[in-house]
Amino acid sequence: MTETTHARLLIIGPPGAGKGTQASRIAERFQVPAISTGDIFRANIKGGTPLGQQVQAIIAEGELVPDSLTNEIVADRLEQADAAAGFLLDGYPRTVDQVHALDAMLAPKNAALDAVILLEADVDAVVARLLKRAELEGRADDTEEVIRHRQEIYADQTAPLIELFSERGILVSVDGLGTVEEVAARIAEGLDAKLSSRVGS
Template sequence: MTDTTTRLLIIGPPGAGKGTQAAQIAQRYGVPAISTGDIFRANIKGGTPLGQQVQAIIERGELVPDTLTNEIVADRLTQPDAAPGFLLDGYPRNVEQVHALDNMIEGDSLDAVVLLEVDTDAVVSRLLKRAELEGRADDTEEVIRHRQHIYAEQTAPLVELFSERGILVAVDGLGTVEEVAERIATGLDSLLTSKAGR
């Protein structure tokens, strides 16, 4: 590994195993895994002013607005543990947030974006099984497929943008945790090495 910062992002549909892989990637590169969902949940649990604001938005069934999400991420990236870099999960979700992130990291774009690609039917059956085990009655097949559809719509422009920037590492997300982690490591090493050599 080099001494420079490593700024990474992981994207993939709900149920693709992003959280599991994010933890492994972060550990491998010695950077914090930053999940906006975790930040929101921690603030809600802690009853912070931010948590109360986010909870009210979620209870209305709305998405947390970009401005608030951008502020939270900007604040998190100034913390000392993020100095050597970071791995983002759940942000940016749209092109506007990508531009906000570009500004936060002073025009230096991300170094690499890991895209977990999975077959929709495989993920749906995985999530239905999980819902059954965890007793999540709300997670019906219709709801899960709807979430997958929204993800695909929202993410397509991001995938295109990161692909144009030459920083996209698309990885088959099906298989054991170890198999997927190995594919990610190979793809990231190859991209980061070629970038370092430029």
Template sequence: MIIMGPPGAGKGTQAGRVAERFGIPAISTGDIFRSNIKNGTDLGRQVEAILSSGGYVPDQMTNEIVRDRLAWADAAPGFLLDGYPRTTGQVDFLDKVLAASGHPLDGVIVLTVDEDAVVARLHKRAETEGRADDTEEVIRERQAIYRAETAPLIAIYAEHGILVEVDGMGTVDEVTERLVKALDADRP
């Protein structure tokens, strides 16, 4: 499965809850990048400047990280991708990787939120988690990139018949409840 939505929509929080419910790993490209930055790896040094300016890491680099992570044993029974794919090129790459493994996507969850509420959410997260990359300018840039590059993926997955839209506004528990109901209703 994939969970999508603009930065700050609550994907990471909800991904953890959904993954736990289904007994699969939640795989966050953002967490992978931040861990590498914190640990001073070559990858971390390469992506730090990109992320701090509000940009996205290039497809080729992100694709290889995802391919590697999906090959881990814990992802064999299933997985939930958070923060990937973000571009049509990444969709094509993921389709090829999944086709080669014989495991198609079961669903794509989209959390829908109000952009101004997201900006407020991210400012609060910056304060509580000490995330220096969450300035208003960077937040607005990420929202613009999402609208231009990632939002069109919603139409692709809708055409595939695997899109599940969920209202991402409200408390964490309210969103989780809506999400679980939507996923349970979508399962055969």
């Protein structure tokens, strides 16, 4: 394994591609915190914090949490001591505007994202995986129609991001189907190649 420190990473991929599982492994390997905006929101909602109450009210209306609030939460999290040597973002940025907001957060530290891991997965395979999970966990609301709609939203939202990160030369595309170990090995190989080329350039 290539010895890498201060890695600032982002993982993106469709719902059901196993991002959470891989994120924890990557974060452990690089000794950086895995930062999931979803987890931060859920923790605040559960804790009944002012932020949690604000987010819960937005979600209850069926709306998306606005960029301004999400940016504020991420900026605060990245200022914490454990993120000084790097981080792995999951769930943020979701839009091009959020990418620019993240750039602005990192600029004062002369920092930027080092690599973006894109987990790619066949839509039908992911839908089948999520339907099976819904059945096992008794999620009656997770119908095939709902799951496919989420996949379409993801594809629409992330296409501009994928293009942007590809232009920046930091995108690492990985086949997200297979066992956890197989996918983890592909990610490790892709990151090693990308990060060593950036260090050498």
